[in-house]
Amino acid sequence: MTTEFDLGALLAERGAERYELHTKYLNPQLPRMLHTIGFDKVYERGEGAHFFDADGNDYLDMLAGFGVMGLGRHHPVVRKALHDVLDAGLADLTRFDCQPLPGLLAERLLAHSPHLDRVFFGNSGTEAVETALKFARYATGRPRILYCDHAFHGLTTGSLSVNGEDGFRDGFAPLLPDTAVPLGDLDALARELKKGDVAGLIVEPIQGKGVHEAPPGYLRAAQELLRRHKALLIADEVQTGLGRTGDFYAYQHEDGVEPDLVCVAKALSGGYVPVGATLGRDWIFRKVYSSMDRVLVHSASFGSNAQAMAAGLAVLSVMENEQIVAGVRRTGDLLKARLTALVDRYELLADVRGRGLMIGIEFGRPSSLKLRGRWTMLQAARKGLFAQMVVVPLLQRHRILTQVSGDHLEVIKLIPPLVVDEADVDRFLTAFTAVMDDAHSGGGLMWDFGKTLIKQAVANR
Structure with missing residues (x-):
């Protein structure tokens, strides 16, 4: 006789073992660290x-x-949206149809960056960065990505290539061709661009590590340099986006800045369903998806799933309605x-x-x-x-x-x-x-x- 799965009963029975289970089956250093500093x-x-x-x-x-x-x-609005989308019983992730929710969420997201045209949905911030790196390299035909010292753009191999912290990179080489430049140093940026092999510069308008803001005028001047050399400006707004810095995107604190690609994730999830998004210009997407043969050249198995899209739509609705x-x-x-x-x-x-x-x-x-x-x-x-x-x-x-x-x-x-x-x-x-x-x-x-x-x-x- 089979017993119906009861999550509440399982947690009641085994929840007290949480630290022991993590030590035995997951990363053993996490519980050790938490015990050491009294965060357990x-x-x-x-x-x-x-x-x-x-x-x-x-x-x-x-x-x-x-x-x-x-x-x-x-948040009750996000919570209700997830209940609603589950109750709707949608034919989700058939992969050979076009569901409405991804298009609706893309439309709402792009309204906050009207110079951009299209969205790719993945499952995390590091995936959003990986997408931007791939698209920039393909669209420009160049291999090298510039990033800033002390940046953090994720921990998968591509995003690790533009991670400015040696502690994360050590032991995982070789990575993608890349070069670090100091945040705010336009001369260093210009020197690298003159070599002619740079696809783009990825930058956090405010770096998460240490909370260092790009100097006033830097993003706009960097954008001008990049355009002159036919390279792309990629704004990593995974942490700074969706209102975190007092504008919808942090790059919007500086007039005239219009990145070619923008990465978002984290808060778009409502804290429930992993989601990442890479927003970009139409010509970049058209180069990557240049024919029907290339329709799946970049995709994600769980990208655009109904739960993530519903959560994102609910988050944007709350942000607007609750100011x-x-x-x-x-x-x-x-x-x-x-x-x-x-x-x-x-x-x-x-x-x-x-x-x-x-x-x-x-x-x-x-x-x-x-x-x-x-x-x-x-x-x-x-x-x-x-x-x-x-x-x-x-x-x-x-x-x-x-x-x-x-x-x-x-x-x-x-x-x-x-x-x-x-x-x-x-x-x-x-x-x-x-x-x-x-x-x-x-x-x-x-x-x-x-x-x-x-x-x-x-x-x-």
Whole structure:
């Protein structure tokens, strides 16, 4: 006799084994890392910009699943759209028909970038980047892609080729022909373009690693250089797109910038169904799909699936109806202004930067002798430990989830759900101020934890 599958019963029976199951069958370093820094929590449910543990404790999410949860967890409009599309019983993914939802979502997306004409739907940000790289190389007939130092464009082989962090690239060569140029350095860009083999430049208008914004005027000037050399500008908006920076796309903060290809993903999913999209000019798509023989020359088995398309349509509807982008500008300006006001107050706080609800908090070498010795000790063990020392008490003592903005960086990145409100900003500032006060006291739990991190860093060398 067969038993009907009961997901609730399975979770009730085996859910408590979550860390053991991950250690045994998945990446064993993840639970190890979480145990080490005290992040081995058990979260039971999520709602909006908050999630809750088994005891009902409320945690503020300033990470948004690396930007996936743009509308927070379980937005009712997105949730209903997914129920509706499942109940519709569509003949999805036949692969030999044209369903309405992909066309409708493409139409809605392109309305936010009217200089672009067509969309390819994949399943993730790295797929969106892979698509852009393939299309740029094919359309131009050139092999080389330029990218910026410290960029992050994904971890599959093609996108890894334009990843500016050696820690991700080490051991995975050979990769695609590529060259890194400093973000903002037009002379370096011009030198590479003169070689005549460059298909395009891929750039994050605000880099996720370290939260570094392209200098004013750079994107427009880079675009002009690229066009002069018949190369393409590719904007990676996987993290910055869909309102994150206070405009629908981050490149729109600079007048006259019209990328040839734009990559989006993350928040388009509503936090439910993986989806990625590559938007581009008509002539590029027509070159790639130049005949009926080439109709499947670039495709994805789950691309354009009904659940992902329904989620994307619902997300764009919510963004318009709830005026999400305007809200991001207000809340982001408030958060950044209040954090910036703390820079003169705390000697360990070096800089606050970013746009909208993508903010980097950078720590730096203190001036006082008492703190300088502790700072130097941390840096000698491993750069980035002080930022980790801030992230940990924010979660353990204040129930606020944040992240260090990259390996060996003394930067915390805030990318909360776009629906955070003024009360959430108050809560974060209160907690962050308390952690900074503790750090500047020169003692206490925070520096004790620092000793643990130093031992761990030395042991891993």
